[in-house]
Amino acid sequence: MNMMLRKSLIAAVACLSLAPALRAQQTTDSVYTVEVKDADKYRVETNRFGANWFAGIGAGAQMYFGDHDKQMRFVDRITPNFEAYFGKWFTPGIGIRLGANGYKIKGLSAWTGHNNAVAPGVNRGNYGGFIVDWNPATRTGKLYQHSNVNYPVFETEQQYIHAHADVLFNVTQMVCGYNEDRFYSLIPYAGLGFATTLERASTTGRHSNEVTASVGLLNRFRINRAWDINLDIRGAYVGDHFDQEDVSATPAGVPVNTAGRWGEGLLTATVGVSYNFPKRGWDRSTITTIRVNENVLNDLRGRLSDLEGQNSDLRRQLEEALNREVTPENVAAGMPLLVTFPINRWTLSNKDRVNLGFLAEALKANPKLVYSVSGYADKGTGSVKRNIFLARKRAEVVYNCLVNEFGVSESQLKKDSHGGVANMYYNDPRCSRSVLSKVAE
Known part of the structure; x- marks a missing residue:
């Protein structure tokens, strides 16, 4: 069997x-695989950090909105502006940009406001700011000839640089879906920055340093995937002290703040180019379909x-x-019988006794048969000494049952034991905790 x-x-x-x-x-x-680009225009693959970087430069015009600049002719207020920046797009719709712009701005310095409680000893005729050709002795500078007021107004000029960090929102890509070759993109942005003058104010001898807040509109025109032309319009807010026109000096030369406006503004417009570094753009998501011949599948x-x-x-x-179950009908002379035991036990169950009884009847019916009763233990559990003991006790209990309980002649039985052994049948350790009765060789 x-x-x-x-x-x-x-x-x-x-x-x-x-x-x-x-x-x-x-x-x-x-079997074959079909990959199809996802038709969803709003879905793209996310790129690594090194992708979609860009850098650019621009030049244009600017205008400052100071305390008295409205008294200056419009054309006289316009000055050149230059810009350089670099940035990264994290998605087709969201990016960041770090840059700097500036050069110089022009304005007017007129009479400061007077508040004796705030600035005692400062008369209405004092001036402040970056006045051109300022003479401290006479407290005069370069007069502006086109003023429409009946008191002296002096020209001002200050060189500055404005560093800024902007968050960009490509509204066109967000609303219309991603298209790397789209010719025009509308990109609003907002940012924070820091503006500082490159020279000291003529009336106070101090630099101006102000935190800024900006909003702007970047108009991008794509030439090819590497190059863009940009029209950038930015409005920046700065503190009221940036042009120092509100900082007057007492006759003794002590700087005193005399004005109290909420702030001033800077409007810039530049035209420039930007370069998109490789890897540029985003890959479309793909839908993978695995197809198998239906006849092959059925087979x-x-x-x-x-x-x-x-x-x-x-x-x-x-x-x-x-x-x-072992019965007289299915037990034939010469068939081996395997009796198994629980771990660390050598007691026969009633089922084992029934099976041994059937074997005993077969032996007594064939007096010339001699059976070997061999005891075994599971090598994977217990010590060597314990396994030798268990194997011997299991052989003895089977031998004694056949002889004493069922009357098998001792001359028909040989008893031995093998101690702990590896798995003998089906890689199952339970089959090694056993006694095997078979025809003696």
Whole structure:
């Protein structure tokens, strides 16, 4: 019976092992993959940090909105402005930019306001700021000839640089979907910065340093994937002290703040170019479809179904063989009998005694048969000494049951033990905690 079961199991394993190979062979020429670009225009693949960087420069005009600049002609207030920056797009719609712009701004310095409680000793005729050709002795500078007021007004000029960090929002890409080759993009932005003058005010001898807040509109015109032309319009807010026109001096030369406006503004407009470094743009998401020939699938399903049926049948036969009750009808002379024991035990169960009784009847019916009663223990548990003891006790209890309980002649039995052994059957340690009775060799 053991030999038959072994052959059946080997056949089952062979069949099951051939199934993956068969499946691979059949699908090699019948399976193909189709990748289709995702049609969703709002979905793209996220790139690595080194992708979608850009840098640019620009030049244009600017105008400052100071305390008295409205008294200056519009054309006289316009001055050149230059800009340089670099940045990165994290998505088609959101990016950041770090840059600097500036050069010089022009304005007017007129009479400061007077508040005796705030600035005692400062008369209405004092002036402040970056006055051109300022003469401290006479407290005069370069007069502005086109003023429409009846008191002296002096020209001012200050060189500055404005560093800023902006968050960019490509509204066109957000609303209309991603298109790397789109010609025009509307990109509002907001940012914070810091503005400082490159020279000292003529009336106070101090630099101006102010935190700024900006909003702007970047108009991008794409030439190709590497180059863009940009029209950038920015409005920046600065503190009221940046042009220092509100800082007067007492006759003793001590700077005193005399005005109290909430702030001043700077409007710039530049035209320039920007370069987009590789890797540029975003890849579209893809939808992967795996297709298999339906006839091949049906054939594989049939083969697998057959193999599963054979496997189930073999499992059932094995289970029936292991659990089959020993009876006078199915015990034949010469058939071996395996009695198993729990871990660290050598007591016979009633079921084992029934099986041994049937074996005893077969032996007494064939007086010339001599059986070997061999005890075993599981090598994987217990010490060597303990396993030798268990194997001997298990052989003795089976031997004594056959002789004392069922009257088998001692001349028909040989008793021995083998101590702890490796798994003898089906890689199952339970089958090694046993006594095997078989025809003596």
